[in-house]
Amino acid sequence: MPLVTAKRTGLVDQVIDQMRALVSSGEWPLGEKIPPEAELVTALGVGRNTVREAVRALSHTGLLEVRQGDGTFVRATSELSGAVRGLCGDELRQIHQVRRALEVESARLAATARTEQDLAELTALLDERATALRDRLADQAIAADAAFHLRLVDASHNPVLVALYQGIREAVVSSVATCFDPDLPAEEHISHRELLDAVRDRDPKRAAEEAGGFLEDLLAEG
Incomplete structure (x- = not known):
């Protein structure tokens, strides 16, 4: 499931939805590191702040885990999990x-x-x-x-x-x-x-x- 350039409205929500889909589909496997921020910025066509906000939101729900100095990893396959x-x-x-x-x-x-x-x-x-x-x-x-x-x-x-x-x-x-x-x-x-x-x-x-x-x-x- 390739990333696509986000539209200019509701950017953070769109990026969150795409990241959530990549996790639930297994494209980003459980326990693995997701692409680095610079790569996500390029693939999505959004700014660094938008990517950071989306990652922060998904980290708060337990879907992703940010490890300082090591990257961001898939922690669960759904927010409930x-x-x-x-x-x-x-x-x-x-x-x-x-x-x-x-x-x-x-x-x-x-x-x-x-x-x-x-x-x-x-x-x-x-x-x-x-x-x-x-x-x-x-x-x-x-x-x-x-x-x-x-x-x-x-x-x-x-x-x-x-x-x-x-x-x-x-x-x-x-x-x-x-x-x-x-x-x-x-x-x-x-x-x-x-x-x-x-x-x-x-x-x-x-x-x-x-x-x-x-x-x-x-x-x-x-």
């Missing part, structure tokens, strides 16, 4: 609370709305997670675990709920990674099989209880 990512570390408890609210309702809805395709893909992700745990492949296990939770939300077939959860995707991965113990034997990790069984059995109450149970444990530990 950026705001929640700011809770990582010292505020991990808040992330778990948000996850509990969204995942419990998603599990409840998935138990009645799920399709056979949903079940097949959820099962495949848990199998992938189990294999990674057995082989002590931490990164793959974390990725599969986060993908399972996201796919379970998809199985709710509620587009608003899915959009909200997508907005905290990076925060979910961060919270999974923070709680992951690579030295724990595979059989001692939470399997999520009971949660999947409840969704398969179309049991909303049990699905909600299973979805909230492990997060309640994490909150109790915190």
Whole structure:
């Protein structure tokens, strides 16, 4: 998605919109440095102050991160995700609370709305997670675990709920990674099989209880 010269009205807003689109599309990948200011000025056909204002605004929303002497980096793929990512570390408890609210309702809805395709893909992700745990492949296990939770939300077939959860995707991965113990034997990790069984059995109450149970444990530990 190439940058285009901005029009002469609402310059800052236009530049913000273009930068936001470049981030959300993946043209500017998460964690990577964006082009330097001089390059942006030339590509956009605006002044340095306009670029700086746009970067400052997106930094305040958590989308970008300015590192003095090093450049500006993509911090999150959406403003909502950026705001929640700011809770990582010292505020991990808040992330778990948000996850509990969204995942419990998603599990409840998935138990009645799920399709056979949903079940097949959820099962495949848990199998992938189990294999990674057995082989002590931490990164793959974390990725599969986060993908399972996201796919379970998809199985709710509620587009608003899915959009909200997508907005905290990076925060979910961060919270999974923070709680992951690579030295724990595979059989001692939470399997999520009971949660999947409840969704398969179309049991909303049990699905909600299973979805909230492990997060309640994490909150109790915190």
